[in-house]
Amino acid sequence: MVAARKISPDVRSAVLLAATRLFAQKGFDGTALQDVADAVGVTKPAVLHHFCSKEALRAAVLDAMLVHWRDRLPRLLLAATKSLDRFQAVYGELHRFFADDPDRARLVLRELLDRPEEMKRVMKDAVRPWLDAVAGYIHAGQEAGRHHRDVDAEAYVAHVMLLVVASAAAADVTGALLEGDAKKRADQELSRLSRSSLFSPAPKASPRRKKPRRSPR
Amino acid sequence: MVAARKISPDVRSAVLLAATRLFAQKGFDGTALQDVADAVGVTKPAVLHHFCSKEALRAAVLDAMLVHWRDRLPRLLLAATKSLDRFQAVYGELHRFFADDPDRARLVLRELLDRPEEMKRVMKDAVRPWLDAVAGYIHAGQEAGRHHRDVDAEAYVAHVMLLVVASAAAADVTGALLEGDAKKRADQELSRLSRSSLFSPAPKASPRRKKPRRSPR
DNA sequence: CCCTTGCCTTACCAAACGGTAAACAATCAG
DNA sequence: CTGATTGTTTACCGTTTGGTAAGGCAAGGG
Numbered sequence: 001m002v003a004a005r006k007i008s009p010d011v012r013s014a015v016l017l018a019a020t021r022l023f024a025q026k027g028f029d030g031t032a033l034q035d036v037a038d039a040v041g042v043t044k045p046a047v048l049h050h051f052c053s054k055e056a057l058r059a060a061v062l063d064a065m066l067v068h069w070r071d072r073l074p075r076l077l078l079a080a081t082k083s084l085d086r087f088q089a090v091y092g093e094l095h096r097f098f099a100d101d102p103d104r105a106r107l108v109l110r111e112l113l114d115r116p117e118e119m120k121r122v123m124k125d126a127v128r129p130w131l132d133a134v135a136g137y138i139h140a141g142q143e144a145g146r147h148h149r150d151v152d153a154e155a156y157v158a159h160v161m162l163l164v165v166a167s168a169a170a171a172d173v174t175g176a177l178l179e180g181d182a183k184k185r186a187d188q189e190l191s192r193l194s195r196s197s198l199f200s201p202a203p204k205a206s207p208r209r210k211k212p213r214r215s216p217r
Numbered sequence: 218m219v220a221a222r223k224i225s226p227d228v229r230s231a232v233l234l235a236a237t238r239l240f241a242q243k244g245f246d247g248t249a250l251q252d253v254a255d256a257v258g259v260t261k262p263a264v265l266h267h268f269c270s271k272e273a274l275r276a277a278v279l280d281a282m283l284v285h286w287r288d289r290l291p292r293l294l295l296a297a298t299k300s301l302d303r304f305q306a307v308y309g310e311l312h313r314f315f316a317d318d319p320d321r322a323r324l325v326l327r328e329l330l331d332r333p334e335e336m337k338r339v340m341k342d343a344v345r346p347w348l349d350a351v352a353g354y355i356h357a358g359q360e361a362g363r364h365h366r367d368v369d370a371e372a373y374v375a376h377v378m379l380l381v382v383a384s385a386a387a388a389d390v391t392g393a394l395l396e397g398d399a400k401k402r403a404d405q406e407l408s409r410l411s412r413s414s415l416f417s418p419a420p421k422a423s424p425r426r427k428k429p430r431r432s433p434r
Numbered sequence: 435c436c437c438t439t440g441c442c443t444t445a446c447c448a449a450a451c452g453g454t455a456a457a458c459a460a461t462c463a464g
Numbered sequence: 465c466t467g468a469t470t471g472t473t474t475a476c477c478g479t480t481t482g483g484t485a486a487g488g489c490a491a492g493g494g
Binding site for chain 4: 435436437438439440441442443444445446447448449450451452453454455456457458459460461462463464
Protein backbone atom coordinates (compact mmCIF):
# COMPACT_ATOMS: atom_id res chain seq x y z
CA MET A 1 0.00 0.00 0.00
CA VAL A 2 3.00 2.17 0.15
CA ALA A 3 5.43 0.92 -2.46
CA ALA A 4 5.04 0.46 -6.20
CA ARG A 5 4.66 4.16 -6.69
CA LYS A 6 8.20 4.75 -7.88
CA ILE A 7 8.06 2.21 -10.66
CA SER A 8 5.32 4.10 -12.44
CA PRO A 9 6.48 7.64 -12.96
CA ASP A 10 4.03 8.13 -15.78
CA VAL A 11 0.67 7.30 -14.30
CA ARG A 12 -1.24 8.86 -17.13
CA SER A 13 -0.06 6.43 -19.79
CA ALA A 14 -0.48 3.54 -17.40
CA VAL A 15 -4.09 4.57 -16.87
CA LEU A 16 -4.59 4.80 -20.61
CA LEU A 17 -3.18 1.33 -21.10
CA ALA A 18 -5.21 -0.24 -18.33
CA ALA A 19 -8.38 1.49 -19.48
CA THR A 20 -7.87 0.23 -23.01
CA ARG A 21 -7.57 -3.33 -21.80
CA LEU A 22 -10.51 -3.08 -19.43
CA PHE A 23 -12.85 -1.26 -21.82
CA ALA A 24 -12.06 -3.82 -24.49
CA GLN A 25 -12.69 -6.79 -22.24
CA LYS A 26 -15.54 -5.70 -20.01
CA GLY A 27 -16.95 -2.77 -21.94
CA PHE A 28 -17.21 0.88 -21.01
CA ASP A 29 -20.32 0.51 -18.88
CA GLY A 30 -18.98 -2.68 -17.37
CA THR A 31 -15.82 -1.00 -16.18
CA ALA A 32 -15.81 1.19 -13.06
CA LEU A 33 -13.27 3.94 -12.58
CA GLN A 34 -12.30 2.04 -9.47
CA ASP A 35 -11.32 -0.94 -11.64
CA VAL A 36 -9.02 1.24 -13.71
CA ALA A 37 -7.51 2.80 -10.60
CA ASP A 38 -6.94 -0.61 -9.03
CA ALA A 39 -5.27 -1.95 -12.17
CA VAL A 40 -2.81 0.92 -12.15
CA GLY A 41 -2.32 0.92 -8.39
CA VAL A 42 -3.64 4.39 -7.62
CA THR A 43 -6.88 5.79 -6.29
CA LYS A 44 -9.93 6.85 -8.22
CA PRO A 45 -9.42 10.62 -7.87
CA ALA A 46 -5.91 10.16 -9.22
CA VAL A 47 -7.41 8.82 -12.42
CA LEU A 48 -9.82 11.73 -12.56
CA HIS A 49 -6.90 14.08 -12.13
CA HIS A 50 -5.47 13.00 -15.50
CA PHE A 51 -8.77 12.54 -17.32
CA CYS A 52 -11.36 14.92 -16.06
CA SER A 53 -14.25 12.51 -16.54
CA LYS A 54 -14.88 8.91 -17.44
CA GLU A 55 -16.15 10.06 -20.81
CA ALA A 56 -12.89 11.92 -21.43
CA LEU A 57 -10.98 8.75 -20.61
CA ARG A 58 -13.02 6.83 -23.16
CA ALA A 59 -12.30 9.44 -25.81
CA ALA A 60 -8.59 9.37 -24.98
CA VAL A 61 -8.48 5.60 -25.25
CA LEU A 62 -10.15 5.66 -28.65
CA ASP A 63 -7.94 8.49 -29.80
CA ALA A 64 -4.76 6.70 -28.77
CA MET A 65 -5.77 3.76 -30.92
CA LEU A 66 -6.59 5.98 -33.87
CA VAL A 67 -3.19 7.64 -33.66
CA HIS A 68 -1.62 4.22 -33.85
CA TRP A 69 -3.81 3.47 -36.85
CA ARG A 70 -3.00 6.67 -38.69
CA ASP A 71 0.70 6.09 -38.11
CA ARG A 72 1.06 2.62 -39.47
CA LEU A 73 -1.29 2.31 -42.40
CA PRO A 74 -0.19 5.10 -44.74
CA ARG A 75 3.40 3.91 -44.69
CA LEU A 76 2.32 0.59 -46.11
CA LEU A 77 0.12 2.03 -48.80
CA LEU A 78 3.05 3.60 -50.58
CA ALA A 79 5.65 0.92 -49.97
CA ALA A 80 4.76 -1.96 -52.23
CA THR A 81 4.42 -1.63 -55.98
CA LYS A 82 3.19 -4.85 -57.51
CA SER A 83 -0.46 -5.67 -57.17
CA LEU A 84 -0.17 -8.87 -55.18
CA ASP A 85 2.53 -7.35 -53.03
CA ARG A 86 0.39 -4.34 -52.43
CA PHE A 87 -2.51 -6.52 -51.40
CA GLN A 88 -0.29 -8.56 -49.13
CA ALA A 89 1.20 -5.43 -47.61
CA VAL A 90 -2.08 -3.71 -46.84
CA TYR A 91 -3.93 -6.83 -45.80
CA GLY A 92 -0.99 -7.99 -43.72
CA GLU A 93 -0.69 -4.69 -41.93
CA LEU A 94 -4.40 -4.57 -41.26
CA HIS A 95 -4.43 -8.12 -39.99
CA ARG A 96 -1.36 -7.64 -37.86
CA PHE A 97 -2.69 -4.45 -36.34
CA PHE A 98 -5.66 -6.26 -34.86
CA ALA A 99 -4.23 -9.75 -34.39
CA ASP A 100 -1.24 -8.37 -32.49
CA ASP A 101 -3.57 -7.06 -29.84
CA PRO A 102 -7.12 -8.40 -30.06
CA ASP A 103 -8.18 -5.82 -27.49
CA ARG A 104 -7.93 -3.25 -30.24
CA ALA A 105 -10.45 -5.20 -32.28
CA ARG A 106 -12.74 -5.64 -29.28
CA LEU A 107 -12.60 -1.95 -28.56
CA VAL A 108 -13.51 -1.04 -32.12
CA LEU A 109 -16.37 -3.51 -32.15
CA ARG A 110 -17.72 -2.22 -28.85
CA GLU A 111 -17.57 1.37 -30.01
CA LEU A 112 -19.34 0.33 -33.19
CA LEU A 113 -22.15 -1.09 -31.08
CA ASP A 114 -22.23 1.46 -28.27
CA ARG A 115 -21.81 4.70 -30.19
CA PRO A 116 -22.67 4.14 -33.84
CA GLU A 117 -23.22 7.80 -34.65
CA GLU A 118 -19.85 8.79 -33.27
CA MET A 119 -18.18 5.93 -35.10
CA LYS A 120 -19.68 7.06 -38.39
CA ARG A 121 -17.66 10.23 -38.04
CA VAL A 122 -14.53 8.36 -37.03
CA MET A 123 -14.90 6.09 -40.02
CA LYS A 124 -15.24 9.00 -42.39
CA ASP A 125 -12.19 10.71 -40.95
CA ALA A 126 -9.83 7.84 -40.29
CA VAL A 127 -10.94 5.05 -42.62
CA ARG A 128 -12.51 6.64 -45.65
CA PRO A 129 -9.34 8.08 -47.22
CA TRP A 130 -7.51 4.85 -46.74
CA LEU A 131 -10.44 2.85 -48.08
CA ASP A 132 -10.73 5.07 -51.13
CA ALA A 133 -7.07 4.63 -51.96
CA VAL A 134 -7.28 0.85 -51.73
CA ALA A 135 -10.49 0.86 -53.74
CA GLY A 136 -8.66 2.87 -56.38
CA TYR A 137 -6.01 0.16 -56.68
CA ILE A 138 -8.74 -2.41 -57.06
CA HIS A 139 -10.40 -0.44 -59.82
CA ALA A 140 -7.10 -0.27 -61.65
CA GLY A 141 -6.63 -3.99 -61.10
CA GLN A 142 -10.05 -4.63 -62.58
CA GLU A 143 -9.18 -2.66 -65.74
CA ALA A 144 -6.01 -4.69 -66.01
CA GLY A 145 -7.92 -7.93 -65.59
CA ARG A 146 -6.17 -8.89 -62.41
CA HIS A 147 -9.32 -8.70 -60.33
CA HIS A 148 -12.83 -10.00 -60.75
CA ARG A 149 -14.88 -7.52 -62.63
CA ASP A 150 -17.97 -7.83 -60.44
CA VAL A 151 -16.20 -6.79 -57.28
CA ASP A 152 -17.68 -3.72 -55.61
CA ALA A 153 -14.34 -2.32 -54.53
CA GLU A 154 -15.46 -0.07 -51.68
CA ALA A 155 -17.85 -2.62 -50.26
CA TYR A 156 -15.23 -5.33 -50.64
CA VAL A 157 -12.68 -3.40 -48.64
CA ALA A 158 -15.23 -2.50 -45.97
CA HIS A 159 -16.22 -6.12 -45.57
CA VAL A 160 -12.70 -7.47 -45.44
CA MET A 161 -11.82 -4.86 -42.86
CA LEU A 162 -14.85 -5.72 -40.78
CA LEU A 163 -14.10 -9.42 -41.04
CA VAL A 164 -10.50 -8.92 -39.95
CA VAL A 165 -11.66 -6.93 -36.93
CA ALA A 166 -14.44 -9.34 -35.99
CA SER A 167 -12.36 -12.46 -36.36
CA ALA A 168 -9.57 -10.97 -34.27
CA ALA A 169 -12.02 -9.94 -31.58
CA ALA A 170 -13.77 -13.30 -31.52
CA ALA A 171 -10.79 -15.53 -32.17
CA ASP A 172 -11.06 -17.23 -28.80
CA VAL A 173 -14.67 -18.15 -29.36
CA THR A 174 -14.61 -19.14 -33.01
CA GLY A 175 -11.42 -21.03 -32.27
CA ALA A 176 -13.52 -23.42 -30.22
CA LEU A 177 -15.23 -24.51 -33.45
CA LEU A 178 -12.02 -25.53 -35.21
CA GLU A 179 -9.90 -28.60 -34.53
CA GLY A 180 -6.14 -28.51 -34.50
CA ASP A 181 -4.31 -25.21 -34.61
CA ALA A 182 -7.46 -23.12 -34.72
CA LYS A 183 -5.74 -19.77 -34.88
CA LYS A 184 -3.56 -20.74 -37.79
CA ARG A 185 -6.45 -22.28 -39.69
CA ALA A 186 -8.59 -19.19 -39.13
CA ASP A 187 -5.83 -16.82 -40.23
CA GLN A 188 -4.99 -18.80 -43.32
CA GLU A 189 -8.60 -19.18 -44.43
CA LEU A 190 -9.24 -15.51 -43.75
CA SER A 191 -6.36 -14.55 -45.98
CA ARG A 192 -7.35 -17.05 -48.66
CA LEU A 193 -10.95 -15.93 -48.62
CA SER A 194 -9.99 -12.30 -49.05
CA ARG A 195 -7.56 -13.01 -51.87
CA SER A 196 -9.69 -15.55 -53.66
CA SER A 197 -12.72 -13.30 -53.82
CA LEU A 198 -10.69 -10.48 -55.31
CA PHE A 199 -8.09 -11.92 -57.68
CA SER A 200 -9.07 -13.43 -60.97
CA PRO A 201 -8.03 -17.07 -61.28
CA ALA A 202 -5.97 -16.68 -64.47
CA PRO A 203 -3.14 -14.23 -63.84
CA LYS A 204 -3.45 -12.90 -67.37
CA ALA A 205 -0.88 -14.69 -69.50
CA SER A 206 2.21 -13.45 -67.82
CA PRO A 207 4.54 -16.42 -67.53
CA ARG A 208 7.32 -14.33 -66.25
CA ARG A 209 8.44 -14.98 -62.71
CA LYS A 210 6.31 -17.79 -61.49
CA LYS A 211 5.38 -17.33 -57.89
CA PRO A 212 2.45 -19.55 -57.17
CA ARG A 213 0.38 -19.99 -54.13
CA ARG A 214 2.16 -18.06 -51.50
CA SER A 215 0.26 -17.72 -48.29
CA PRO A 216 0.57 -14.35 -46.69
CA ARG A 217 3.12 -14.36 -43.94
CA MET B 218 -50.78 5.65 -14.66
CA VAL B 219 -53.86 3.57 -14.70
CA ALA B 220 -54.54 2.59 -18.28
CA ALA B 221 -52.42 0.68 -20.78
CA ARG B 222 -52.39 -2.34 -18.53
CA LYS B 223 -55.14 -4.18 -20.34
CA ILE B 224 -53.47 -4.02 -23.72
CA SER B 225 -50.60 -6.14 -22.48
CA PRO B 226 -52.00 -9.34 -21.11
CA ASP B 227 -48.68 -11.11 -21.49
CA VAL B 228 -46.19 -8.94 -19.71
CA ARG B 229 -43.55 -11.61 -19.69
CA SER B 230 -43.09 -11.78 -23.44
CA ALA B 231 -43.25 -8.00 -23.68
CA VAL B 232 -40.41 -7.77 -21.18
CA LEU B 233 -38.45 -10.30 -23.16
CA LEU B 234 -38.93 -8.32 -26.35
CA ALA B 235 -38.03 -4.99 -24.81
CA ALA B 236 -35.00 -6.46 -23.08
CA THR B 237 -33.76 -7.95 -26.33
CA ARG B 238 -33.96 -4.59 -28.05
CA LEU B 239 -32.37 -2.70 -25.18
CA PHE B 240 -29.57 -5.19 -24.50
CA ALA B 241 -28.73 -5.21 -28.20
CA GLN B 242 -28.65 -1.44 -28.50
CA LYS B 243 -27.20 -0.28 -25.19
CA GLY B 244 -25.61 -3.45 -23.89
CA PHE B 245 -26.36 -5.47 -20.80
CA ASP B 246 -24.44 -3.25 -18.41
CA GLY B 247 -25.74 -0.16 -20.13
CA THR B 248 -29.34 -1.17 -19.58
CA ALA B 249 -31.01 -0.74 -16.18
CA LEU B 250 -33.92 -2.89 -15.14
CA GLN B 251 -35.79 0.37 -14.83
CA ASP B 252 -35.27 0.98 -18.56
CA VAL B 253 -36.80 -2.38 -19.36
CA ALA B 254 -39.70 -1.76 -17.01
CA ASP B 255 -40.33 1.67 -18.51
CA ALA B 256 -40.28 0.31 -22.04
CA VAL B 257 -42.94 -2.23 -21.14
CA GLY B 258 -44.97 0.13 -19.00
CA VAL B 259 -44.69 -1.69 -15.69
CA THR B 260 -42.59 -1.28 -12.57
CA LYS B 261 -39.20 -2.76 -11.86
CA PRO B 262 -40.37 -5.39 -9.37
CA ALA B 263 -42.88 -6.55 -11.97
CA VAL B 264 -39.98 -7.38 -14.24
CA LEU B 265 -38.24 -9.21 -11.40
CA HIS B 266 -41.42 -11.14 -10.77
CA HIS B 267 -41.12 -12.82 -14.19
CA PHE B 268 -37.33 -13.11 -14.27
CA CYS B 269 -35.92 -13.56 -10.83
CA SER B 270 -32.76 -11.61 -11.54
CA LYS B 271 -31.23 -9.44 -14.24
CA GLU B 272 -28.89 -12.28 -15.06
CA ALA B 273 -31.83 -14.61 -15.56
CA LEU B 274 -33.36 -12.09 -17.93
CA ARG B 275 -30.17 -11.99 -19.96
CA ALA B 276 -30.13 -15.77 -20.18
CA ALA B 277 -33.77 -15.82 -21.24
CA VAL B 278 -33.16 -13.25 -23.95
CA LEU B 279 -30.25 -15.23 -25.36
CA ASP B 280 -32.21 -18.44 -25.12
CA ALA B 281 -35.19 -17.01 -26.97
CA MET B 282 -32.91 -16.09 -29.84
CA LEU B 283 -31.30 -19.50 -29.90
CA VAL B 284 -34.70 -21.17 -30.06
CA HIS B 285 -35.46 -19.06 -33.11
CA TRP B 286 -32.12 -20.11 -34.55
CA ARG B 287 -32.60 -23.80 -33.94
CA ASP B 288 -36.05 -23.64 -35.48
CA ARG B 289 -35.22 -22.05 -38.80
CA LEU B 290 -31.85 -23.37 -39.84
CA PRO B 291 -32.32 -27.14 -39.93
CA ARG B 292 -35.35 -26.88 -42.20
CA LEU B 293 -33.25 -25.16 -44.82
CA LEU B 294 -30.41 -27.59 -44.66
CA LEU B 295 -32.53 -30.42 -45.98
CA ALA B 296 -34.65 -28.50 -48.44
CA ALA B 297 -32.42 -27.69 -51.40
CA THR B 298 -30.62 -30.30 -53.43
CA LYS B 299 -28.35 -28.72 -55.99
CA SER B 300 -25.10 -27.28 -54.74
CA LEU B 301 -25.66 -23.69 -55.73
CA ASP B 302 -29.22 -23.86 -54.50
CA ARG B 303 -28.06 -25.31 -51.25
CA PHE B 304 -25.54 -22.54 -50.82
CA GLN B 305 -28.13 -19.91 -51.64
CA ALA B 306 -30.60 -21.47 -49.27
CA VAL B 307 -28.30 -21.69 -46.28
CA TYR B 308 -26.54 -18.41 -46.90
CA GLY B 309 -29.85 -16.69 -47.58
CA GLU B 310 -31.41 -17.99 -44.43
CA LEU B 311 -28.40 -16.99 -42.36
CA HIS B 312 -28.31 -13.56 -43.89
CA ARG B 313 -32.04 -13.03 -43.54
CA PHE B 314 -32.01 -14.15 -39.92
CA PHE B 315 -29.68 -11.33 -38.95
CA ALA B 316 -30.56 -8.70 -41.57
CA ASP B 317 -34.26 -8.98 -40.72
CA ASP B 318 -33.52 -7.80 -37.21
CA PRO B 319 -30.04 -6.34 -36.76
CA ASP B 320 -30.60 -6.37 -33.01
CA ARG B 321 -30.10 -10.12 -33.16
CA ALA B 322 -26.67 -9.59 -34.66
CA ARG B 323 -25.81 -6.90 -32.12
CA LEU B 324 -26.87 -9.17 -29.29
CA VAL B 325 -24.70 -12.02 -30.54
CA LEU B 326 -21.73 -9.73 -30.99
CA ARG B 327 -22.12 -8.29 -27.52
CA GLU B 328 -22.37 -11.71 -25.94
CA LEU B 329 -19.28 -12.74 -27.88
CA LEU B 330 -17.42 -9.82 -26.32
CA ASP B 331 -18.95 -9.84 -22.85
CA ARG B 332 -19.06 -13.54 -22.09
CA PRO B 333 -16.67 -15.40 -24.40
CA GLU B 334 -16.45 -18.52 -22.25
CA GLU B 335 -20.20 -18.91 -22.13
CA MET B 336 -20.45 -18.32 -25.87
CA LYS B 337 -17.93 -21.04 -26.55
CA ARG B 338 -20.40 -23.47 -25.07
CA VAL B 339 -23.31 -21.98 -26.97
CA MET B 340 -21.35 -22.24 -30.20
CA LYS B 341 -20.54 -25.85 -29.61
CA ASP B 342 -24.16 -26.68 -28.85
CA ALA B 343 -26.06 -24.54 -31.32
CA VAL B 344 -23.63 -23.84 -34.15
CA ARG B 345 -21.23 -26.73 -34.34
CA PRO B 346 -23.66 -29.37 -35.69
CA TRP B 347 -24.94 -26.98 -38.30
CA LEU B 348 -21.43 -25.91 -39.24
CA ASP B 349 -20.26 -29.49 -39.55
CA ALA B 350 -23.12 -30.33 -41.89
CA VAL B 351 -22.40 -27.38 -44.15
CA ALA B 352 -18.69 -28.17 -44.07
CA GLY B 353 -19.57 -31.69 -45.16
CA TYR B 354 -21.34 -30.35 -48.22
CA ILE B 355 -18.32 -28.26 -49.04
CA HIS B 356 -16.00 -31.24 -48.77
CA ALA B 357 -18.21 -33.12 -51.17
CA GLY B 358 -18.24 -30.12 -53.47
CA GLN B 359 -14.46 -30.05 -53.40
CA GLU B 360 -14.25 -33.70 -54.43
CA ALA B 361 -16.61 -32.95 -57.27
CA GLY B 362 -14.53 -29.98 -58.36
CA ARG B 363 -17.27 -27.45 -57.72
CA HIS B 364 -15.35 -25.70 -54.98
CA HIS B 365 -11.83 -24.43 -54.64
CA ARG B 366 -9.64 -27.16 -53.31
CA ASP B 367 -7.74 -24.97 -50.86
CA VAL B 368 -10.83 -23.92 -48.94
CA ASP B 369 -10.72 -24.82 -45.25
CA ALA B 370 -14.40 -25.70 -45.05
CA GLU B 371 -14.96 -25.27 -41.31
CA ALA B 372 -12.98 -22.06 -41.13
CA TYR B 373 -14.71 -20.77 -44.23
CA VAL B 374 -18.16 -21.31 -42.77
CA ALA B 375 -17.14 -19.77 -39.45
CA HIS B 376 -15.81 -16.68 -41.17
CA VAL B 377 -18.78 -16.20 -43.45
CA MET B 378 -21.08 -16.56 -40.49
CA LEU B 379 -19.10 -14.06 -38.48
CA LEU B 380 -19.04 -11.65 -41.39
CA VAL B 381 -22.79 -11.90 -41.89
CA VAL B 382 -23.35 -11.18 -38.21
CA ALA B 383 -20.86 -8.32 -38.04
CA SER B 384 -22.04 -6.63 -41.20
CA ALA B 385 -25.66 -6.81 -40.08
CA ALA B 386 -24.76 -5.38 -36.70
CA ALA B 387 -22.66 -2.58 -38.13
CA ALA B 388 -24.67 -1.88 -41.27
CA ASP B 389 -25.53 1.62 -40.16
CA VAL B 390 -21.92 2.55 -39.60
CA THR B 391 -20.28 0.86 -42.58
CA GLY B 392 -23.11 2.20 -44.69
CA ALA B 393 -21.69 5.65 -44.11
CA LEU B 394 -18.64 4.61 -46.14
CA LEU B 395 -20.59 3.64 -49.25
CA GLU B 396 -22.25 5.97 -51.72
CA GLY B 397 -25.64 5.30 -53.21
CA ASP B 398 -27.79 2.50 -51.85
CA ALA B 399 -25.27 1.43 -49.25
CA LYS B 400 -27.30 -1.41 -47.86
CA LYS B 401 -27.88 -3.00 -51.24
CA ARG B 402 -24.24 -2.62 -52.23
CA ALA B 403 -23.09 -4.16 -48.95
CA ASP B 404 -25.50 -7.08 -49.23
CA GLN B 405 -24.62 -7.82 -52.82
CA GLU B 406 -20.89 -7.67 -52.24
CA LEU B 407 -21.21 -9.78 -49.14
CA SER B 408 -23.02 -12.45 -51.11
CA ARG B 409 -20.60 -12.22 -54.02
CA LEU B 410 -17.57 -12.40 -51.75
CA SER B 411 -18.87 -15.50 -50.03
CA ARG B 412 -19.75 -17.26 -53.28
CA SER B 413 -16.67 -16.22 -55.19
CA SER B 414 -14.27 -17.45 -52.53
CA LEU B 415 -15.94 -20.86 -52.45
CA PHE B 416 -17.03 -21.79 -55.96
CA SER B 417 -14.51 -22.69 -58.61
CA PRO B 418 -14.72 -20.49 -61.68
CA ALA B 419 -15.12 -23.32 -64.20
CA PRO B 420 -18.17 -25.37 -63.26
CA LYS B 421 -16.61 -28.54 -64.68
CA ALA B 422 -18.13 -30.47 -67.56
CA SER B 423 -20.90 -28.00 -67.83
CA PRO B 424 -20.54 -26.71 -71.37
CA ARG B 425 -21.63 -23.17 -71.11
CA ARG B 426 -23.44 -22.75 -67.86
CA LYS B 427 -24.60 -19.17 -67.96
CA LYS B 428 -23.95 -17.62 -64.59
CA PRO B 429 -27.37 -16.71 -63.31
CA ARG B 430 -25.96 -13.81 -61.32
CA ARG B 431 -28.76 -14.19 -58.93
CA SER B 432 -28.41 -12.21 -55.78
CA PRO B 433 -29.58 -14.00 -52.66
CA ARG B 434 -33.00 -13.22 -51.37
C1' DC C 435 -68.88 -16.72 1.60
C1' DC C 436 -63.69 -17.10 2.46
C1' DC C 437 -59.31 -18.30 1.23
C1' DT C 438 -55.71 -19.24 -1.76
C1' DT C 439 -52.95 -18.12 -5.78
C1' DG C 440 -50.82 -15.19 -9.33
C1' DC C 441 -49.66 -10.63 -10.80
C1' DC C 442 -48.39 -6.19 -9.78
C1' DT C 443 -47.82 -2.12 -6.79
C1' DT C 444 -45.45 1.24 -3.33
C1' DA C 445 -41.79 1.71 -0.24
C1' DC C 446 -37.48 0.65 0.93
C1' DC C 447 -32.44 -1.00 1.30
C1' DA C 448 -27.38 -1.61 0.95
C1' DA C 449 -23.92 -1.27 -2.33
C1' DA C 450 -21.62 0.81 -6.08
C1' DC C 451 -21.35 4.47 -9.15
C1' DG C 452 -19.12 9.08 -11.06
C1' DG C 453 -17.48 13.03 -9.24
C1' DT C 454 -15.87 16.83 -5.66
C1' DA C 455 -13.37 19.06 -1.63
C1' DA C 456 -9.74 19.58 1.01
C1' DA C 457 -5.59 18.25 2.80
C1' DC C 458 -0.89 16.25 2.19
C1' DA C 459 3.65 15.47 0.01
C1' DA C 460 7.24 16.32 -3.29
C1' DT C 461 9.49 19.44 -6.41
C1' DC C 462 11.46 23.60 -7.81
C1' DA C 463 11.99 28.84 -8.39
C1' DG C 464 12.90 32.87 -5.93
C1' DC D 465 13.52 29.28 3.98
C1' DT D 466 9.15 30.56 1.37
C1' DG D 467 5.64 29.96 -1.77
C1' DA D 468 3.65 28.05 -5.63
C1' DT D 469 2.73 24.12 -8.50
C1' DT D 470 1.74 19.35 -9.38
C1' DG D 471 0.23 14.76 -8.27
C1' DT D 472 -1.83 12.12 -5.04
C1' DT D 473 -4.48 10.89 -0.91
C1' DT D 474 -8.66 10.43 2.38
C1' DA D 475 -13.25 11.54 3.10
C1' DC D 476 -17.44 12.52 1.40
C1' DC D 477 -21.74 13.53 -1.66
C1' DG D 478 -25.89 12.68 -4.42
C1' DT D 479 -27.66 9.41 -7.61
C1' DT D 480 -28.54 5.09 -9.52
C1' DT D 481 -28.22 0.31 -9.25
C1' DG D 482 -30.10 -4.67 -8.51
C1' DG D 483 -32.90 -6.64 -5.34
C1' DT D 484 -36.41 -7.28 -1.22
C1' DA D 485 -40.64 -6.77 1.81
C1' DA D 486 -45.14 -6.32 2.29
C1' DG D 487 -49.45 -5.34 0.80
C1' DG D 488 -53.36 -4.66 -2.67
C1' DC D 489 -56.38 -6.84 -5.78
C1' DA D 490 -58.67 -9.55 -9.11
C1' DA D 491 -59.95 -14.52 -10.31
C1' DG D 492 -61.33 -19.09 -9.18
C1' DG D 493 -62.37 -23.24 -6.27
C1' DG D 494 -64.17 -25.03 -1.92
